[in-house]
Amino acid sequence: MNTKRQTVWLVSMLSLMVVLSAYYLFTQDVDSPEVLTDSSKTEQAAQNATEASTKGDALIVNEVELPTDGEILSEEDQKTLALIEEQGLAAGGVFSELLAKRERKNIEEGNRIMAVIAETKSNIEEPVAAIGELEMLEEKNAKLTGIESELLTRYEQVAIDEQSDKFSVVVSSEKLEKKEAADIIKLVMSTMDVGADQVSVRYIP
Template sequence: MNTKRQTIWLVSMLSLMVILSAYYLFTEDVDPGNNMLTDGGSQEEKLGMDATEAAAGNADKLDGLTVTEVTEAADAGTATETAVDKEAEKADQEVLRKLDAAAAGTAGSIFEELQYKRDQKFAEENNRLYSIISDASQDAKEANKAAEQINQLEDKSSKKTGIEDELTKQFSNAIIVEENNNKYKVVVESEKLERSQADNIVMMVMKELEVGADQVSVQFIAP
């Protein structure tokens, strides 16, 4: 019985020694590593702090010198670009203004305006005469007179259109403008107008509208 107890005690002591030896060995291996890692970490932190401080110091220098100069140069460049952009925009607007002015003065637009005014005048006169006919308070004499004037107005308009159609065989555009005192101005689009051409136009208008030579004038507009 005693022998078994001694044997168990001896085995326990040996196991304890093995555990203590292993613990001692592992403890020795880990501690230096930890010290090295800790030292390395401290050195890295120190290096990082030194680098940060150095960068901050350089940034202070750059703020005082280089960065300020670059900012000023950038501002100057921006101001120059803005001035150039404004000049370019101003030049573009001037070109557009000239183009609009030129377009407004083209021969085509002039003829369109003359045609519009003539049509408007015809419509106003036509409406005035029809209002007389439709007015129940007007006597039969006034109504008949208005009806006759409508026929004359339409006949004259038809004759002017016929003359213009004939003139457009020679010219790009042509229009007859009725002026005061039963006078007519013929406007044609042409680079130039020969005296013989003007005379032929006058003769044509005199014949179709049954007016005298002093009632007709001719004008040409360059395209």
């Protein structure tokens, strides 16, 4: 249902953009109020992956009137809708891809550590240090899984991507208010013992 509503919304947005383009071609009026004045919001709507921060106003994507259930779409709109639905299904794989990526990274790191531990010919200090490193890796993974489990009580899909001790939290939501983003950042900060500059939040409608 959410995917259908999203795709219909996107079709409406595309239709609106066509109308606006025609309008600007045939009029000299450049003072029309509140028509795509915020380029950042336009980019957010196009990318379907908006980054939220704890500063500024709540993030709100401009809304347009949706067609009623009884309204018949044109052939062009139907083709566009089918394309957007196909792209939407691909976007839905973002979460599984992020989780799979993290899992592969953990397996590779775990294998590397186990190889050091198994190398009995090396200095005894190296296997001992490797054991400690393995414990830290397992603890970090448990914490990330715990954060995702907690956020899954609020959002349909959640994935955390880690790169160089920085954590990007991606949630599935139609919109994300400033307070919601702040709560997620605080949760990651307290759980992972990191600073605010190491945490970012994105949402995918």
